[in-house]
Amino acid sequence: MPGDPSLVPTLVRAVALGAAAGARATLGVAAPVLASAVAPGAGGSDGATARWRTAGRAAAGLAVVGELVGDKLPRTPSRLEGTGPAGRLVSGAVGGVLLARRRGQGSVAGLAAAAAAGATGAAAGTWGGAAWRRLAVDHGRDWPRAIVEDASAIALAAWATTR
Template sequence: MRAPIPILAGAGLAGAASGLRSQIGLAAVSMSAPRTLDPRPGPLALLARRPVRAATATAALGELVADKLPQTPSRLGAPGLIPRVVLGALAATALAARSGRDEGGDRSDTFDGRDHQARPAVPAATLAAAAVLGGGAAAGAAFAGAWWRLTAGQYGRPDWPAAVIEDALAVALVRTGCSLAAGRSRTAG
């Protein structure tokens, strides 16, 4: 098991991305999950399935569009903030749980009844810390994103350029988070 610092850093970044765009954290964790991650039934295997990948990606893309509409409600009210915190915690926990399974064994193996090298599990304390960190980062990013949009939209400027910059930041955060939790540097091929 690798040290939990990169795992928790990645989880925090995934949570922060969810605070900016609620659907993007879970979508990125799902889209970046290896298909051979864990062929046995369970939440991690579910995220790697094609229909779930499609659903999470569609939800994230839909939110990227809906966020620019003038009738979109504030992210700081309970209907906007609670899902961000919950989805941030879920994305962070799934990413942390997956990081232990990304290690050990041959990733190309499949569950065929043979005895493959066991993949280490992430300690429950690390998963709990990832959930708290992801939810907290989502709440903080939601407030920071709202402040950014308010500040950038002052003096009669349109809101959409600030929203597009926020989209790009959310993508960069979650991409970096997934790379950190998996133990890959962005410069490594």
């Protein structure tokens, strides 16, 4: 329930994860996936579930690396163009839901609050990050600032997904 004080830490982390998704869209979903533990032998005797989880983690990692590289390319459009903002808001919302479920906040109200918190963080990260990058470019080269933004987004995502 959103009024539940035990939900507050989850919501704070959902906002942080959303902000990371605003900077790097893949982090909203990928960070909780990458942070999830894969139990040895999970999924029965054949370990099919563990293999799927491992494959999901590998795909999430590749998606993040692809975005980190792609962001530095000169022809990469602004995060504010096209469906960029919507994708980042969805990523932040989904990330908030994944965090809430992982932290035992699986009620409908808790999941809705976490989704809203993640999307709110993503909005701040999307438009705030774009404004910061625009200001940074006015004062020098963009590439070093992009690396700083990468590090900040990864740090936020890592903090948000730690237990």
